Amino acid sequence: MKYTPHTETEIKEMLADIGVSSVSELFKDIPESLRTRFFDIPKPFSEYEIIEHFQKIGKKNKTDLLLFTGGGYYDHYIPSAVDALSSRAEFYTAYTPYQPEAAQGTLQSLYEYQTAVCAITGMDAANASLYDGGTGVAEAVLMSFRLTNRNKVIIDGSLNPIYKKILHTYLDNLDFTIIEIPHQNYGTNREKIASLIDDDTASIVVQNPNFFGTIDDFQDIADMIHEKGGLLIQTVYPLSLGMLKTPGETGADITVGDGQSLGNPLSFGGPYFGFIAVKIKHIRQLPGRIVGETEDKNGKRAFVLTLQAREQHIKRHKATSNICSNQNLIALRGLFYLSLIGKKGFQVVASQNYQKAHFTLTELLKIKGVSLKNKNPFFNEFVLELPKNASETVEKMLSKGIAAGIPLSLYTPEDKNALLVSVTEKRTKEEIMKLAETMGEVLWN
Amino acid sequence: MQTFYTKDHEWIKVENKTGTIGISTFAAEQLGDITYVELPSIGKTLKMKEVLCGIESVKAASDIYAPVSGKVIEVNENLENTPEVINQSAEGEGWIAKIEIASLDELKNLMNPDQYKKYLEDLNS
Numbered sequence: 193m194k195y196t197p198h199t200e201t202e203i204k205e206m207l208a209d210i211g212v213s214s215v216s217e218l219f220k221d222i223p224e225s226l227r228t229r230f231f232d233i234p235k236p237f238s239e240y241e242i243i244e245h246f247q248k249i250g251k252k253n254k255t256d257l258l259l260f261t262g263g264g265y266y267d268h269y270i271p272s273a274v275d276a277l278s279s280r281a282e283f284y285t286a287y288t289p290y291q292p293e294a295a296q297g298t299l300q301s302l303y304e305y306q307t308a309v310c311a312i313t314g315m316d317a318a319n320a321s322l323y324d325g326g327t328g329v330a331e332a333v334l335m336s337f338r339l340t341n342r343n344k345v346i347i348d349g350s351l352n353p354i355y356k357k358i359l360h361t362y363l364d365n366l367d368f369t370i371i372e373i374p375h376q377n378y379g380t381n382r383e384k385i386a387s388l389i390d391d392d393t394a395s396i397v398v399q400n401p402n403f404f405g406t407i408d409d410f411q412d413i414a415d416m417i418h419e420k421g422g423l424l425i426q427t428v429y430p431l432s433l434g435m436l437k438t439p440g441e442t443g444a445d446i447t448v449g450d451g452q453s454l455g456n457p458l459s460f461g462g463p464y465f466g467f468i469a470v471k472i473k474h475i476r477q478l479p480g481r482i483v484g485e486t487e488d489k490n491g492k493r494a495f496v497l498t499l500q501a502r503e504q505h506i507k508r509h510k511a512t513s514n515i516c517s518n519q520n521l522i523a524l525r526g527l528f529y530l531s532l533i534g535k536k537g538f539q540v541v542a543s544q545n546y547q548k549a550h551f552t553l554t555e556l557l558k559i560k561g562v563s564l565k566n567k568n569p570f571f572n573e574f575v576l577e578l579p580k581n582a583s584e585t586v587e588k589m590l591s592k593g594i595a596a597g598i599p600l601s602l603y604t605p606e607d608k609n610a611l612l613v614s615v616t617e618k619r620t621k622e623e624i625m626k627l628a629e630t631m632g633e634v635l636w637n
Numbered sequence: 638m639q640t641f642y643t644k645d646h647e648w649i650k651v652e653n654k655t656g657t658i659g660i661s662t663f664a665a666e667q668l669g670d671i672t673y674v675e676l677p678s679i680g681k682t683l684k685m686k687e688v689l690c691g692i693e694s695v696k697a698a699s700d701i702y703a704p705v706s707g708k709v710i711e712v713n714e715n716l717e718n719t720p721e722v723i724n725q726s727a728e729g730e731g732w733i734a735k736i737e738i739a740s741l742d743e744l745k746n747l748m749n750p751d752q753y754k755k756y757l758e759d760l761n762s
Contacts, residue, residue: 510691
């Protein structure tokens with residue numbers, strides 16, 4: 193059976209109705225070069241053939257590499273119960289929980305997710321999740337513009353380059369200004385920031401640990417921007433919070449981050465989830481869904497979507513954002529992860545990441561010509577200066593089954609020999625020794 | 638001191654060049670329990686009929702329009718924590734903001750209390 197959305201007659205009627213002569217005239221605003229001329233679709237497959245086809249493609253993926261790559265997305269252990277719980281149909285198939293009478297389970301799980309986000313970040317209120325860390329940063333910046341009636345944001349150059357790109361995509365064609373302060377020896381250039389904050393600055397965006405692994409305390413920057421009536425936006429690697437000062441303690445007004453490290457596999461780039469949490473006084477400008485606790489008519493604890501007047505289905509074009517969805521299932525995996533490892537486990541995982549990364553560095557520095565390029569304190573990620581081209585070294589090591597890190601030249605072409613290495617709790621001593629041994633061989637044999 | 642009303646159910650009480658703005662008792666009844674008032678920022682300048690601020694009730698989210706052009710010089714900060722004051726006293730303690738009126742001439746476009754009363758009767762009939 194052919195799928196026929198409209199008959200020829202219907203199409204003619206509709207075109208005539210709006211005074212357009214043909215379908216191609218209807219689309220004339222789209223440049224010719226961007227219009228589809230034909231679809232090159234292969235012949236239909238049977239179910240068996242299609243499974244074979246995709247399995248063949250799937251086998252091209254390398255899934256057994258030893259990962260020392262990070263850059264915002266990390267290879268952490270995921271307890272099996274996370275998969276078991278998140279594949280339950282009650283969670284797996286649930287969608288928009290706008291009817292509290294029919295969606296108490298979904299609402300309660302999201303409420304608990306929000307509570308967990310607040311607990312680890314030290315903030316007052318979180319929404320039910322955003323798409324990912326990068327869109328989280330962009331939403332936080334837009335939020336700061338609304339809260340301050342200003343339109344300039346200062347971003348620290350050591351922010352994840354992917355986040356920067358997303359922020360530019362959101363803002364570049366609007367009446368906003370982004371000022372990026374280049375990093376100073378892989379840390380935040382405080383003098384430069386202090387000299388640029390003015391009465392038009394809505395917010396400053398900083399990241400901890402930053403893209404180069406540096407850990408920092410942004411209390412002084414929080415004070416600086418607050419004095420001028422602006423806001424501090426801090427993006428964090430959530431798992432590091434088992435060890436580091438929380439954004440709440442730092443004085444951040446808005447905290448965002450990517451939740452991948454909490455119970456979600458790397459999966460070649462997604463899906464992940466973003467979290468956003470704020471000080472309570474800013475909650476009216478928080479985008480997206482928020483679940484709140486209330487009581488039903490019998491006085492029993494119940495959950496509902498709250499503060500909905502901010503949202504698109506009520507405020508239309510005046511909504512606080514046009515995000516009317518979230519990453520429920522992926523965010524729930526974050527909640528399952530945090531619940532399963534618990535407060536103590538959260539601290540243990542963070543500590544293991546820290547210890548193993550520092551051990552790895554010690555071993556790698558034993559290789560002739562390898563030095564530490566980023567001298568700042570770090571959590572589980574650091575920048576090395578190799579004696580040879582980093583991209584070529586990584587390529588050679590990939591053929592030996594090891595993803596040794598991210599060559600910084602991907603983002604800053606002049607850093608030819610710089611390699612960003614990350615180490616998680618999953619890496620064993622044997623694996624770390626194998627990394628060091630292989631890197632030595634590749635560099636010098 | 639004179640009070641004027643708009644067709645959108647705002648009132649403005651005028652004393653010299655200062656206008657105190659709120660929503661009418663009728664509007665407050667229509668909205669139901671008011672849960673939040675997004676107060677305008679002091680110093681904001683507005684043209685007549687521009688959005689002064691937003692107001693949320695259990696039933697709706699609505700905009701409040703400036704009855705005349707002017708500059709916001711004071712806001713009723715009590716409403717931040719007790720927006721229900723509007724339900725209790727819409728045309729008294731429930732005022733929202735004070736503006737410095739740009740041109741008293743614009744008041745000619747508004748209704749006096751008797752005209753507004755008549756306007757409400759017509760709406761209900």
